[in-house]
Amino acid sequence: MSRLPQSYEGVAVCCPVTVPYVRFSPESAHWWAGAALQALAAHTGLRPAGIDGFCFASFSAVPDTVVGMVQHLGLCPRWMDHIPTGGASGVMALRRAARAVQAGDAELVVCLAADTNHVDSFRQTLAGFSRFSQDAMYPYGFGGPNATFALMTDHFMRAYGVGRESFAKICMAQRANALSNPHALMKRPLSFDEYMSSRAICDPVHLLDCVMPCAGAEAFIVTTPEKAEAMGLKAVSIKATIERHNAFASDPIQTRGGWAQDVDRLWAAARCEPEDMDMIQFYDDYPVIVAMQMEDLGFCRKGEVAAFIERHDFTIAGTLPLNTNGGQLSAGQAGAAGGFQNITEALRQLLHCPLGAQIPQARRALVSGFGLVNYDRGVCTGAVVLEGPVSHE
Numbered sequence: 482m483s484r485l486p487q488s489y490e491g492v493a494v495c496c497p498v499t500v501p502y503v504r505f506s507p508e509s510a511h512w513w514a515g516a517a518l519q520a521l522a523a524h525t526g527l528r529p530a531g532i533d534g535f536c537f538a539s540f541s542a543v544p545d546t547v548v549g550m551v552q553h554l555g556l557c558p559r560w561m562d563h564i565p566t567g568g569a570s571g572v573m574a575l576r577r578a579a580r581a582v583q584a585g586d587a588e589l590v591v592c593l594a595a596d597t598n599h600v601d602s603f604r605q606t607l608a609g610f611s612r613f614s615q616d617a618m619y620p621y622g623f624g625g626p627n628a629t630f631a632l633m634t635d636h637f638m639r640a641y642g643v644g645r646e647s648f649a650k651i652c653m654a655q656r657a658n659a660l661s662n663p664h665a666l667m668k669r670p671l672s673f674d675e676y677m678s679s680r681a682i683c684d685p686v687h688l689l690d691c692v693m694p695c696a697g698a699e700a701f702i703v704t705t706p707e708k709a710e711a712m713g714l715k716a717v718s719i720k721a722t723i724e725r726h727n728a729f730a731s732d733p734i735q736t737r738g739g740w741a742q743d744v745d746r747l748w749a750a751a752r753c754e755p756e757d758m759d760m761i762q763f764y765d766d767y768p769v770i771v772a773m774q775m776e777d778l779g780f781c782r783k784g785e786v787a788a789f790i791e792r793h794d795f796t797i798a799g800t801l802p803l804n805t806n807g808g809q810l811s812a813g814q815a816g817a818a819g820g821f822q823n824i825t826e827a828l829r830q831l832l833h834c835p836l837g838a839q840i841p842q843a844r845r846a847l848v849s850g851f852g853l854v855n856y857d858r859g860v861c862t863g864a865v866v867l868e869g870p871v872s873h874e
C-alpha cells in the first residue's frame with residue numbers, strides 16, 4: 482500500500498442544512514442556493530463577508546459554474562471550487578474544502594449543492610448530459626440512467642445470486658427511516674408487496690428502485706475547530722477519505738466501483754473497521770448500488786451481499802442503520818444535492834440534531850458517494866469516515 486495521506490487534524494465539519502425538497506419548482510438553482518445560504522445564516526449568523534471559501538455543485542445552474550454563483554450570492558471568497566460529479570460531489574467537496582482549510586487557503590468554506598426541477602428539466606439535463614451518451618446511447622433509444630442501471634442490475638443479480646427481495650429490504654428500511662423525516666417526499670410505509678408489484682421501468686428496474694427527481698439544496702461548513710467553537714458550533718472530525726475515478730475501466734459491465742480499489746487505505750487511515758460504524762449513509766441512486774457499496778467498502782465479501790442484507794436490519798433502530806433520512810429513494814433526488822444529503826444526514830446524526838429519529842449514541846459514520854453516469858457506468862466514487870464529538874448525552 483502506498484503512503485497513507487496526511488491526517489485531517491485541524492479540520493471541523495459542522496452546520497448541516499437542508500432546504501426542504503419539493504417535487505417541482507418554478508425557481509432557479511440560484512434561488513435554491515440562496516435559500517441554503519439563508520438557512521446557514523439563520524443557524525449561525527454567518528454573513529457573506531464571513532465566508533472565505535465556497536465549493537459548489539449543481540446540474541441545473543448551467544450555464545453558470547461556481548463563478549456565477551459567487552457573484553449571484555454576493556460572496557467574495559479567496560478559495561473556490563466547482564464539483565461536477567453528481568452523486569460523488571458531497572464527499573469530494575468535503576475533501577477539497579478540508580485540505581483548503583488545513584493549508585490555510587480558507588478559514589471557513591461553505592460547501593453547497595442546489596438544483597431545481599422544472600417540469601421538463603430532468604429530460605433536458607439528460608439530453609445534454611455527456612458526449613458519450615449523445616453519441617453512443619441515445620441513437621439506440623436509451624433514455625438515461627434507468628436503462629444503464631437495468632443492465633447493471635440484471636448482471637449483478639445473476640452473477641451474485643441477488644434477488645429482488647434483497648433490494649426490497651433496502652428500499653423498505655429506507656422508507657421506514659424516511660417516515661420520521663418531515664422533508665422526505667415519500668410519506669407512506671412501503672410494503673414488500675408494493676415494492677415487488679411496482680411497475681417495471683426497464684426490467685429488472687421497477688418504479689420503486691428509482692429515485693424521484695425534485696428540487697432542493699443541501700449545505701455544510703468546513704472550518705477549523707477554533708472557528709467552530711468561536712461560533713458556538715458543535716463539529717465532527719474527518720478520520721479518512723478516499724476518491725477514485727474511472728476505476729476498473731476494462732470491466733465489461735460494472736460490478737464494482739472505485740471503492741474496491743481504495744478500501745484498504747480508507748480503513749487503514751481511519752484506524753477502524755466497518756464493524757465500528759454506527760451508520761452507513763450510502764449513495765442510493767438504485768438499490769443495486771447500495772448493495773455494491775456494502776461489498777466494495779468491506780462490509781461483506783463480493784458475492785455475499787444477499788446473505789449480508791438478510792442478516793441486517795437497516796432501520797434507524799436496527800443493527801446497521803442505512804440512509805437514515807430515507808436516502809434519495811425515499812427523500813427525493815434533488816440533483817447534485819442528492820450527492821450531499823448523505824453528508825448532511827451523517828452530520829446531523831453525529832451532532833445529535835437529526836431531522837427525524839436519532840440513532841442512539843451515534844458516534845461514527847461512513848458516507849459514500851457515486852456519481853456521473855456518462856455512458857455505461859458510474860465513473861466517480863468517494864467515501865469518508867466521520868467521527869462525532871465524544872460526548873453528547
Ligand SMILES: CC(=O)CC(=O)SCCNC(=O)CCNC(=O)[C@H](O)C(C)(C)COP(=O)(O)OP(=O)(O)OC[C@H]1O[C@@H](n2cnc3c(N)ncnc32)[C@H](O)[C@@H]1OP(=O)(O)O
Binds near residue numbers: 566625692
Ligand atoms: C446523478 C448521479 O451522479 C448518478 C445518479 O443518481 S443516476 C440516477 C439519476 N436519476 C434518475 O435517473 C431519475 C430516475 N427516475 C425517473 O426516471 C422517473 O422518476 C421514473 C421514470 C421512474 C418515473 O417517471 P414517470 O413514469 O414519468 O412518472 P411520473 O409521470 O413523473 O409520475 C407518475 C406517478 O409515479 C410516481 N413516481 C414517479 N417517480 C417515482 C419514483 N422514482 N418513486 C416512486 N414514485 C414515483 C409519481 O408520484 C406519480 O404518482 P401519482 O400518479 O400517484 O401522482
